[in-house]
Amino acid sequence: MVERAAPQSPRADMVRNRHLLLTAATEAFAEGGVDVPMGEIAQRAGVAKGTVFRHFPSKDELLAAIALRLLGQLVGTAERLLEADDAGEALREFMTAGVQALAADRAFREVIGRPSAQRPEVRDEIARLGGVVEALTTRAREQGTVRDDITGTDIVLLLGGIHQTAAPVLDQQPQAWRRYLALAFDGLFTVDARTLPHRPPTGPHLTDPRQSA
Amino acid sequence: MVERAAPQSPRADMVRNRHLLLTAATEAFAEGGVDVPMGEIAQRAGVAKGTVFRHFPSKDELLAAIALRLLGQLVGTAERLLEADDAGEALREFMTAGVQALAADRAFREVIGRPSAQRPEVRDEIARLGGVVEALTTRAREQGTVRDDITGTDIVLLLGGIHQTAAPVLDQQPQAWRRYLALAFDGLFTVDARTLPHRPPTGPHLTDPRQSA
Amino acid sequence: MVERAAPQSPRADMVRNRHLLLTAATEAFAEGGVDVPMGEIAQRAGVAKGTVFRHFPSKDELLAAIALRLLGQLVGTAERLLEADDAGEALREFMTAGVQALAADRAFREVIGRPSAQRPEVRDEIARLGGVVEALTTRAREQGTVRDDITGTDIVLLLGGIHQTAAPVLDQQPQAWRRYLALAFDGLFTVDARTLPHRPPTGPHLTDPRQSA
Amino acid sequence: MVERAAPQSPRADMVRNRHLLLTAATEAFAEGGVDVPMGEIAQRAGVAKGTVFRHFPSKDELLAAIALRLLGQLVGTAERLLEADDAGEALREFMTAGVQALAADRAFREVIGRPSAQRPEVRDEIARLGGVVEALTTRAREQGTVRDDITGTDIVLLLGGIHQTAAPVLDQQPQAWRRYLALAFDGLFTVDARTLPHRPPTGPHLTDPRQSA
DNA sequence: TATGAATGAGTATTCATTCAT
DNA sequence: GATGAATGAATACTCATTCAT
Numbered sequence: 001m002v003e004r005a006a007p008q009s010p011r012a013d014m015v016r017n018r019h020l021l022l023t024a025a026t027e028a029f030a031e032g033g034v035d036v037p038m039g040e041i042a043q044r045a046g047v048a049k050g051t052v053f054r055h056f057p058s059k060d061e062l063l064a065a066i067a068l069r070l071l072g073q074l075v076g077t078a079e080r081l082l083e084a085d086d087a088g089e090a091l092r093e094f095m096t097a098g099v100q101a102l103a104a105d106r107a108f109r110e111v112i113g114r115p116s117a118q119r120p121e122v123r124d125e126i127a128r129l130g131g132v133v134e135a136l137t138t139r140a141r142e143q144g145t146v147r148d149d150i151t152g153t154d155i156v157l158l159l160g161g162i163h164q165t166a167a168p169v170l171d172q173q174p175q176a177w178r179r180y181l182a183l184a185f186d187g188l189f190t191v192d193a194r195t196l197p198h199r200p201p202t203g204p205h206l207t208d209p210r211q212s213a
Numbered sequence: 214m215v216e217r218a219a220p221q222s223p224r225a226d227m228v229r230n231r232h233l234l235l236t237a238a239t240e241a242f243a244e245g246g247v248d249v250p251m252g253e254i255a256q257r258a259g260v261a262k263g264t265v266f267r268h269f270p271s272k273d274e275l276l277a278a279i280a281l282r283l284l285g286q287l288v289g290t291a292e293r294l295l296e297a298d299d300a301g302e303a304l305r306e307f308m309t310a311g312v313q314a315l316a317a318d319r320a321f322r323e324v325i326g327r328p329s330a331q332r333p334e335v336r337d338e339i340a341r342l343g344g345v346v347e348a349l350t351t352r353a354r355e356q357g358t359v360r361d362d363i364t365g366t367d368i369v370l371l372l373g374g375i376h377q378t379a380a381p382v383l384d385q386q387p388q389a390w391r392r393y394l395a396l397a398f399d400g401l402f403t404v405d406a407r408t409l410p411h412r413p414p415t416g417p418h419l420t421d422p423r424q425s426a
Numbered sequence: 427m428v429e430r431a432a433p434q435s436p437r438a439d440m441v442r443n444r445h446l447l448l449t450a451a452t453e454a455f456a457e458g459g460v461d462v463p464m465g466e467i468a469q470r471a472g473v474a475k476g477t478v479f480r481h482f483p484s485k486d487e488l489l490a491a492i493a494l495r496l497l498g499q500l501v502g503t504a505e506r507l508l509e510a511d512d513a514g515e516a517l518r519e520f521m522t523a524g525v526q527a528l529a530a531d532r533a534f535r536e537v538i539g540r541p542s543a544q545r546p547e548v549r550d551e552i553a554r555l556g557g558v559v560e561a562l563t564t565r566a567r568e569q570g571t572v573r574d575d576i577t578g579t580d581i582v583l584l585l586g587g588i589h590q591t592a593a594p595v596l597d598q599q600p601q602a603w604r605r606y607l608a609l610a611f612d613g614l615f616t617v618d619a620r621t622l623p624h625r626p627p628t629g630p631h632l633t634d635p636r637q638s639a
Numbered sequence: 640m641v642e643r644a645a646p647q648s649p650r651a652d653m654v655r656n657r658h659l660l661l662t663a664a665t666e667a668f669a670e671g672g673v674d675v676p677m678g679e680i681a682q683r684a685g686v687a688k689g690t691v692f693r694h695f696p697s698k699d700e701l702l703a704a705i706a707l708r709l710l711g712q713l714v715g716t717a718e719r720l721l722e723a724d725d726a727g728e729a730l731r732e733f734m735t736a737g738v739q740a741l742a743a744d745r746a747f748r749e750v751i752g753r754p755s756a757q758r759p760e761v762r763d764e765i766a767r768l769g770g771v772v773e774a775l776t777t778r779a780r781e782q783g784t785v786r787d788d789i790t791g792t793d794i795v796l797l798l799g800g801i802h803q804t805a806a807p808v809l810d811q812q813p814q815a816w817r818r819y820l821a822l823a824f825d826g827l828f829t830v831d832a833r834t835l836p837h838r839p840p841t842g843p844h845l846t847d848p849r850q851s852a
Numbered sequence: 853t854a855t856g857a858a859t860g861a862g863t864a865t866t867c868a869t870t871c872a873t
Numbered sequence: 874g875a876t877g878a879a880t881g882a883a884t885a886c887t888c889a890t891t892c893a894t
Contacts, residue, residue, distance in 0.1 A: 003343075011873090011878095013872085013873090013878075013879090014878060014879095037862080038864065038865085039864090041864080048877065048880045049864090050867085050877060050880055050881065051878075053865065054877095054878065056866090058863095059863095089222075108301030154392075155379050155879070157379065158378055158393070158396075159380060160377055160380075161374045161377045161378025163375075165373060165374025165375075165377075166370065166863080169370070169414040173411070173412075173414055178410050179410055179414075180367075182410050183401070183409055185400075186400040186407075187396045187399040187401075189398075190399060194399075196395045197395050198388055198391045198392035199386075200381075200392070201385070201386055213358055226853080250887080252889090261855040261856055261887090262856065262857095262890090263855055263890095263892085264854055264855075266891085267853075270890095271889080272889065352880055400882080437894090439858090439894090440856090440858095442856080463883080464884075473858070474859045475860070476858065476859055476860065476886090476887085476888085477654070479886065480856095481857095483886090484851075484885080485884095485885070549874080551879090580819075580822075583808070584819070584822075586803055587805075587819060590800045591796050591797055592796065592800075594841075595796070595798075599838075599840055602840050605795075605836055605839070606796070606797070608835050608837075609793075609827070610822070610823075612825070612832050613825035613827075614826075614828030615824070622818050622819045622821045623818055624812070624815055625812075627805075627812050627818075656875090677868060678867075687877055688868090688876080688877065689874095690874080690875055690876075692870085693875075697869080698869090838888065
């Protein structure tokens with residue numbers, strides 16, 4: 001139904017389809033929100049509806065897979081930056097990459113704030129991200145470039161918040177998030193600030209509370 | 214189906230019903246997100262489904278009405294604070310009130326990020342909010358308590374972003390937004406910061422771009 | 427979409443539709459088994475799919491309603507026959523009516539052997555039927571026209587069995603069940619038979635065991 | 640996917656697979672009814688789905704094969720019993736075996752009452768069973784142990800009916816069918832009964848009429 | 853004007869069957 | 874011959890919206 005390079009083996013074709021689907025789904029969700037019908041994703045990927053379900057037994061599972069992939073990328077970035085000399089700069093870079101990822105992939109946040117995020121694999125990955133970012137933050141704190149009272153969890157949460165700040169104008173000004181990221185940096189990378197109120201959150205599940213009931 | 218005091222006049226009953234509906238809908242959307250069925254709103258308001266549609270020809274219209282009311286409240290708050298002596302403190306108060314409103318009413322953001330927000334009335338109200346906040350910000354800027362490069366639009370956008378930062382932990386820590394609000398203040402109420410990158414956004418429609426297609 | 431007498435009131439129309447649906451469903455299930463799509467039932471009743479679900483929130487509920495109606499009729503028949511002088515004759519009449527009901531309404535048995543039968547209301551009605559038939563049987567036993575070792579539960583179970591015996595030829599010979607009913611009578615209405623093996627079953631749920639897992 | 644001894648020859652493997660499938664399918668259908676997915680049968684047999692379809696071009700064909708095998712067993716039993724001296728006792732034994740087969744293999748009846756039963760091969764086997772049982776019955780009739788007006792077809796039909804009588808309590812009382820079999824014997828093995836009403840059915844296809852449309 | 857019954861388009865998911873490897 | 878990935882028709886159920894009373 002859709003022209004396609006001849007697959008080398010069923011296995012190869014399957015891998016290809018899985019990739020196709022993940023890409024199509026990420027795009028589709030990005031454009032239309034999580035409510036896009038599974039059928040549209042199938043169409044975009046150029047496969048039949050049944051194929052979507054063969055690869056991802058339910059919409060939730062598909063959403064989880066997307067979230068996992070995105071989280072994995074962030075974790076990778078953070079891990080790489082753990083090696084950098086200038087921890088403060090590394091943290092800035094991580095946040096920049098993180099917000100950019102959210103901006104580029106608008107489905108991410110919506111995908112994260114879903115029952116899919118309740119899946120153990122997703123929670124685990126979130127926890128993993130939290131751990132790495134905590135390390136990143138600790139190093140920066142030790143180097144005295146970031147304020148004392150900021151935690152890795154704060155950083156992770158801020159990613160979403162900063163992106164969200166600019167989201168309403170994302171269409172007209174796709175780079176506006178840089179402005180608010182800089183603003184956040186100004187609040188973050190300061191040493192002589194008064195201690196922030198409210199104890200730092202722990203274990204953010206990145207789960208939209210609306211869905212947790 | 215629900216006993217009720219006899220209405221004084223048809224007109225009075227209608228006004229009453231409209232109010233009932235708005236309240237019920239605000240609550241319902243707050244608790245369940247914008248996906249709560251119209252039927253549930255009718256039930257909560259103690260009226261029949263048809264009545265909901267008589268007052269609000271479509272779900273979208275209802276959503277718009279809610280957004281309008283909430284925006285109106287924010288505008289009111291901002292206008293009141295325009296009278297304050299300490300403009301910086303006033304701005305802080307406005308932002309606190311704004312984020313709190315978002316935190317308390319989880320539907321607000323979702324309601325705002327919808328085609329309903331495209332309706333002229335809503336856009337107008339958003340513009341009005343922008344105007345008042347701009348004034349508020351200008352005064353603070355003039356008093357030298359807020360950095361030079363911050364606009365009213367920035368402030369309005371930040372409301373959503375700050376709320377969103379804390380949203381993932383809203384369940385467990387309903388006050389966490391205060392932490393991020395304080396962090397934002399630290400970035401905002403500083404005078405000797407380097408100028409923020411990216412030109413300030415104009416005319417944010419507060420519309421989630423995802424929905425604009 | 428379907429010609430129909432003008433309804434007098436919404437309420438009247440609803441009652442009418444409920445009846446229409448029940449009838450259509452009974453027929454549809456009778457002809458096609460419980461697997462007929464809900465859509466077909468809607469079509470047969472001349473209503474939209476949604477209407478079926480308004481009246482019966484799930485297929486199961488519809489099935490239960492049908493079972494209930496049929497069971498109720500049987501209970502009524504049994505109760506009426508409790509008044510008869512000749513208890514043996516009354517029992518024969520009841521069984522005749524029962525098997526005939528099953529023969530006429532082929533869906534009955536299938537409907538009964540379903541999770542729908544697990545619903546308390548259905549179980550209750552089955553229990554009620556069991557009670558009345560037990561009384562009927564006891565009277566016949568006391569009058570010495572039915573063998574000593576037969577219980578009301580046996581009778582109820584036999585209804586299904588007798589019907590089933592003739593079911594394979596129901597198409598070609600719709601009255602064949604009379605033959606096997608007579609055969610059962612010959613085994614039943616005898617006094618000098620050896621006691622039946624196996625203790626009499628108690629509390630038949632009329633539930634197809636296949637479904638109980 | 641399932642380790643297995645290396646096949647001796649393609650041909651041998653096929654035979655083996657066919658057997659595996661038939662067994663797995665019989666079990667699966669027995670436990671879950673005819674609605675078990677083909678995939679589960681493949682899994683149980685330890686082969687891929689495609690293999691099932693290579694052996695049995697359609698689910699119906701598979702069902703037919705099972706029915707055929709079971710019918711064949713009954714025919715075998717009947718043929719063997721044709722040799723017995725006491726024809727009445729032989730008939731009892733046959734019926735006992737028949738009902739027991741149905742009770743033990745809950746899928747049998749369901750399998751039989753299906754379009755699959757329409758297949759010529761199945762009809763032929765049913766006819767063959769009818770013939771043998773007719774002979775069995777005739778002999779018993781001639782020996783004066785069974786009533787005059789009973790035919791082989793009646794006997795075959797009764798198998799299903801007797802089983803069905805006890806089916807609703809099969810879970811709790813797996814042997815209850817013996818009770819109703821005895822009851823049937825009491826009606827059957829009597830000489831001075833009034834002639835049964837309704838002419839004896841001929842050529843039962845053992846097909847549930849519900850499915851024939 | 854309020855009611856709530858009817859409508860019907862829309863959605864996730866299942867499963868027999870086909871077919872490329 | 875076996876495999877298992879892809880297909881796509883089919884189905885129960887939801888919900889915004891309409892409309893007769």
